[in-house]
Amino acid sequence: MNLLFEGFAWIFDPAHHGGDEGIGTRILQHLGITLVVMVIASLIAIPLGYLIGHTGRGRSVVVALSGGVRALPTLGVISLIALSVGIGFTAPVIALVILAIPSILAGAYSGFEAVDRRTIDAARAVGMTEGQIVTRVEVPLGLPLLIGGLRSATLQVIATATLADYVGAGGLGRYIFSGQATNDYPQMLAGSILVIMLALVSEALFSLLQRSLVPAGVVAAEQRQPDGETSGGPTRKSGPRRSLIAGARR
Amino acid sequence: MFTAGKGRRVAIGAVVVGAVIALSGCASGDPLADENSSSDGETxxxxxxxxxxxxxxxxxxxxxxxxxxxxxxxxxxxxxxxxxxxxxxxxxxxxxxxxxxxxxxxxxxxxxxxxxxxxxxxxxxxxxxxxxxxxxxxxxxQNSWTVTQAFADQYDLTDIASLSNVTEPITVGGNSELQTRPYGPDALQELYGVTVAGFTAVEDSGGPLTVKALVDNTIQLTNIYTASPLIEANDLIALEDPDGLFLxxxxxxxxxxxxxxxxxxxxxxxxxxxxxxxxxxxxxxxxxxxxxxxxxxxxxxxxxxxxx
Structure with missing residues (x-):
């Protein structure tokens, strides 16, 4: 009928479901790469982002650096790395970690920065140690923005992991590469649709997570001063705590 | 009242409508059709x-x-x-x-x-x-089935048919379309009884990544074009093709x-x-x-x- 229909027909064709070349295997490979990348990138970027957010130091350097890194073309990075480590899983994982770090880093430090300074002063005034301020005040209040960073990083990684097949790591990119090379547009479109579906599922999960992780105190404060209340006015809305809540609900 | 809840519903609605419009645009016609195909006699x-x-x-x-x-x-x-x-x-x-x-x-x-x-x-x-x-x-x-010199020596390989001497599993690598070409892994199996254990995609058309994979022994057999300088530079052997598998x-x-x-x-x-x-x-x-x-x-x- 038309290309879009053929793409879906390709996905629902049972001949494409099982086995080493099947959709199931490709989705698992794709998710496997995404998961490994997100774990490694988080282990690097979250502590670093917290350090920057808490001390307020090194922000400009890191912003400039991660901005620059964002501009690296991932396919080029994958090829370069694969030439030294060989084809397979490692090269795309490293390249995608480089891609994922800036978003997570930004989420981590801006989460800390968004915490109202008065809250931190209050915490210090009641005798909390620096460690307690980080773990009990800054981390919980910064969580929604951190999850936001993880969310956009995951989205980028799911979309870009299609390049993993360029160096033999499989994933849904296979359908796109092989469809393009053989003029098999339904196959190519099927690959794209599957990537889009993975991205939508990840968006939905993160959106649930983001909502459930807003600390109870913030929710309570929000309920006492519901949306649309005029007392705060525009200055309040642009204040740090408001933007934190907005970030949490979006 | 335009509450946040309604705003979200409207936003989702807008996204869905936009996506349907965008996708239906994709669905009609040939995505590669050239709309401004000019034809001056000179160019x-x-x-x-x-x-x-x-x-x-x-x-x-x-x-x-x-x-x-x-x-x-x-x-x-x-x-x-x-x-x-x-x-x-x-x-x-x-x-x-x-x-x-x-x-x-x-x-x-x-x-x-x-x-x-x-x-x-x-x-x-x-x-x-x-x-x-x-x-x-x-x-x-020409296309060729290419192996490393070391692999060829180990199994006494000269032409494509001699690939049946190989006792270890052979992983074929190359552009993903190689898998479905008339001279691809299926032809090796049918014509020469060569058992191909697997296929690994390396999408650089027999370029440096493919050669790296071959030299690393991640793949054992690949298609490299016979005019490629990489064959000589990396001690590779393009297997002879007496039966004309490749035209x-x-x-x-x-x-x-x-x-x-x-x-x-x-x-x-x-x-x-x-x-x-x-x-x-x-x-x-x-x-x-x-x-x-x-x-x-x-x-x-x-x-x-x-x-x-």
């Missing part, structure tokens, strides 16, 4: 594959034609044959360097063997009416009817001069010395007195 469109060696030949054609006063529109680096052949048939591209056997097999998948001359005459017949091929060059750039692939210009007699003569002179050694050494200049295809083409044309 010739020269195309090339997404393959540096093919681009060098296309650049040679372009420079020689420009030297004779034609205006050339270079449309280089177009993906695989399945993508550009319809464009040539529709007259959007006028000159394209091609390979006799691969082109014939694309037009008529039933053809499986033949000498250079047989392939050429079959190709002339198989071509659609709008297209013709000019004289073929001696230079050829001879001499370089030949495919042209539209916009290519007149003068242009035909120019292209035929080029084919007459283009030897197999020339092709390998030009490829080596591109890969090893990173020279641009313009530079390489100009040097070759000057050397062969073709820039009059």
């Amino acid at each position: 010739l469109v020269v195309g090339s594959q997404q393959y540096y060696s093919n681009e060098i030949v296309a650049e040679i054609y372009s420079q020689a034609l420009e030297n004779a006063g034609y205006t050339i529109d270079r449309q280089f680096q177009i993906g695989a044959r399945e993508v550009y052949l319809p464009e040539v048939e529709e007259g959007n591209i006028d000159v394209f360097p091609e390979y006799t056997g691969s082109l014939l097999q694309a037009l008529d998948p039933s053809v499986t063997s033949g000498t250079s001359d047989e392939v050429y005459s079959q190709l002339v017949e198989a071509l659609p009416e709008e297209l013709s091929v000019l004289d073929p060059a001696e230079a050829s750039d 001879p692939d001499n370089i030949v210009p495919v042209v539209s009817d916009k290519v007149d007699a003068d242009a035909t003569d120019i292209l035929n002179e080029i084919s007459a001069a283009l030897s197999a050694e020339d092709l390998v050494s030009m490829n080596a200049e591109s890969v090893d010395e990173q020279k641009s295809s313009e530079e390489i083409a100009t040097a070759w044309l000057t050397e062969n007195d073709l820039l009059g």
